[in-house]
Amino acid sequence: xxVTNKKSSxxxxxxxIIKKFIKSKWYPGIFQWTVLLVFSIIVxxxxxxxxxxxxxxxxxxxxxxxxxxxxxxxxxxxxxWCAICPFGKLSDxxxxxxxxxxxxxxxxxxxxxxxxxLFFIAITYSDHVWGIVESPRGSGYLLLLxxxxxxxxxxxYERRTFCKTLCFLGxxxxxxxxxxxxxLRGTADICRTCKTQSCFKGSEKAEGxxxxxxxxxxxxxxxxxxxxxxxxxxxNESIKLNLRVPTKELWSLKNPxxxxxxxxxxxxxxxxxxxxxxxEIWGQILETISFVTGxxxxxxxxxxxxxxxxxxxxxxxxxxxKLATILGMPNTIxxxxxxxxxxxxxxxxxxxxxxxxxxxxxxxxxIWYNSLAFIGQEVxxxxxxxxxxxxxxMLQYIIITIGFIGSSYTAYKMGKQATFKAMxxxxxxxxxxxxxxxxxxxxxxxxxx
Amino acid sequence: xxxxxxxxxxxxxxLFFSYNTAxxxxxxxxxxxxxxxxxxxxNEHEHSDTEEQVTDSHDSHEIEDxxxxxxxxxxxxxxxxxxxxxHNHSNQEHSESTIKEESxxxxxxxxxxxxxxxxxxxxxxxxxIVLSSIASVNAGFLLIGIWxxxxxxxxxxxxxx
Numbered sequence: 120x121x122v123t124n125k126k127s128s129x130x131x132x133x134x135x136i137i138k139k140f141i142k143s144k145w146y147p148g149i150f151q152w153t154v155l156l157v158f159s160i161i162v163x164x165x166x167x168x169x170x171x172x173x174x175x176x177x178x179x180x181x182x183x184x185x186x187x188x189x190x191x192x193x194x195x196x197x198x199x200w201c202a203i204c205p206f207g208k209l210s211d212x213x214x215x216x217x218x219x220x221x222x223x224x225x226x227x228x229x230x231x232x233x234x235x236x237l238f239f240i241a242i243t244y245s246d247h248v249w250g251i252v253e254s255p256r257g258s259g260y261l262l263l264l265x266x267x268x269x270x271x272x273x274x275x276y277e278r279r280t281f282c283k284t285l286c287f288l289g290x291x292x293x294x295x296x297x298x299x300x301x302x303l304r305g306t307a308d309i310c311r312t313c314k315t316q317s318c319f320k321g322s323e324k325a326e327g328x329x330x331x332x333x334x335x336x337x338x339x340x341x342x343x344x345x346x347x348x349x350x351x352x353x354x355n356e357s358i359k360l361n362l363r364v365p366t367k368e369l370w371s372l373k374n375p376x377x378x379x380x381x382x383x384x385x386x387x388x389x390x391x392x393x394x395x396x397x398x399e400i401w402g403q404i405l406e407t408i409s410f411v412t413g414x415x416x417x418x419x420x421x422x423x424x425x426x427x428x429x430x431x432x433x434x435x436x437x438x439x440x441k442l443a444t445i446l447g448m449p450n451t452i453x454x455x456x457x458x459x460x461x462x463x464x465x466x467x468x469x470x471x472x473x474x475x476x477x478x479x480x481x482x483x484x485x486i487w488y489n490s491l492a493f494i495g496q497e498v499x500x501x502x503x504x505x506x507x508x509x510x511x512x513m514l515q516y517i518i519i520t521i522g523f524i525g526s527s528y529t530a531y532k533m534g535k536q537a538t539f540k541a542m543x544x545x546x547x548x549x550x551x552x553x554x555x556x557x558x559x560x561x562x563x564x565x566x567x568x
Numbered sequence: 569x570x571x572x573x574x575x576x577x578x579x580x581x582x583l584f585f586s587y588n589t590a591x592x593x594x595x596x597x598x599x600x601x602x603x604x605x606x607x608x609x610x611n612e613h614e615h616s617d618t619e620e621q622v623t624d625s626h627d628s629h630e631i632e633d634x635x636x637x638x639x640x641x642x643x644x645x646x647x648x649x650x651x652x653x654x655h656n657h658s659n660q661e662h663s664e665s666t667i668k669e670e671s672x673x674x675x676x677x678x679x680x681x682x683x684x685x686x687x688x689x690x691x692x693x694x695x696x697i698v699l700s701s702i703a704s705v706n707a708g709f710l711l712i713g714i715w716x717x718x719x720x721x722x723x724x725x726x727x728x729x
Contacts (some may be wrong), residue, residue, distance in 0.1 A: 164694075166699060167693070167694040169691060170689060170690075170691055170692055171689070213710070213713070216712030216713075217710055217714050217716070217717055218713060219713065219716045219717075219720075256695065260698060260702075263699075264702070266702075266706065267702060267705055267706055267709075270706045270709045270710065271709050274709045274710065274712055274716075275713075275715035334729075445636050546607045
């Protein structure tokens, strides 16, 4: 039984207006249709608008606005974005109209999270090789490719199979939401005696959980979209939407998995890649690699840098797990690797947020200018920055420091039975990663638009 | 205890704003450095070819290094201009796109093609071949869905509403 009956955390559903809104047919539909409308405009602009990324409304809205605010949404509201995501809504519409509602294939159930990890890495890689972010057409085709995947899975399979097993953002969303400030759970005493199980099966009020979750056994926010279907369906008023201390879920994981821990480490590598390729030293790094490989082919040299960046955090984590085991940490190296991999998540979040903060602050006014241009207003001139680079850097340092504290505290809570000596490799690793992030942020970075 | 917290927060905000005030005081100098480097990087780029781009960016980095004696704030912005140049070099060299960026205006202005890099590429219309291919594939899947519905007489599998 993974439900909660603690009364200490604040339940948002105890506020009548919020409960009434979530139970109404307007939630999450009003957000979904709005986002779907904006998404359609963005895709149209990307594939048919100007090819100048600095002027393209779609590029600005996607990469300067949406991508930077995504981690903030996950921290504040868990996977709420997934509830209102245009791909998710499209999936709902197609399933309702022409869906076969077959059960999710066993292959996807078993290896879905690995596919998510793979897609996330592949998209990041292809962005660097083909310049998707800098190309409005490239971004548009990427979105249309995702639309095709949504259509294909929704025509055949039940619920949100795409979101659960294929969406490239799913792994990231799951990991970040684990350290989010919002959790949806049932009330233990009520769920124990429930016979309807309508949160999972659905009712005439709403369909069952689109993410295949059963509230009675749900012990993580990683796959809860806060779509409110269970709130609508539950006949016993069992559901609670609690505020919690960020990262709290990570402190006592019941079923840690290798794929999640690996993704957490890989995200750190991806943040490094994103940072390094936008830095002045990137040219020197490429030059060094080309000296070793003997070729000036960018794809070859970038691939090597990419693989090293992905592998580095994994190897460091593995090294820390081995060292910790030698120093007296209980459990095997593998178990320690998996468990403490989750401790990366707050630092991942901080790195991701810090990187994107630079873009949203130094290029933020592009959102305003391109939106004005989109509605036909002539934009004469203007500075794109909302603050100076040193201000952004200071904010980045603060965010990384918070991430470091979050990760170290998470590791501390995870290793409650371990001695300080056994925990030292993990604290050291977090410190090293924090310093690397701060160092990278201290270097000048180029812009997206 | 509350006083301590208040004092800590106040000290934090004081440091934050005093730091930024110092930065703003040197804004004019930043502009000069920025203009200088912008002009320099544009001139540098005019006589570079694709094969020499990595070398070029390295050379300009060396020259750019000579400005390191200047104040921190100036240094950050001059680096930033250079970083932008490097990034655009990479894109130019490796993108299959026909877009070419000839100058690297990092002034942050949004006019004249705007943004952080001037754009002088050719505007192209939508690629109808790609779009119609994607549309066909999606239409195909939707037709399969309709066919499944018709074949099963609307009674599809699954108890989920």
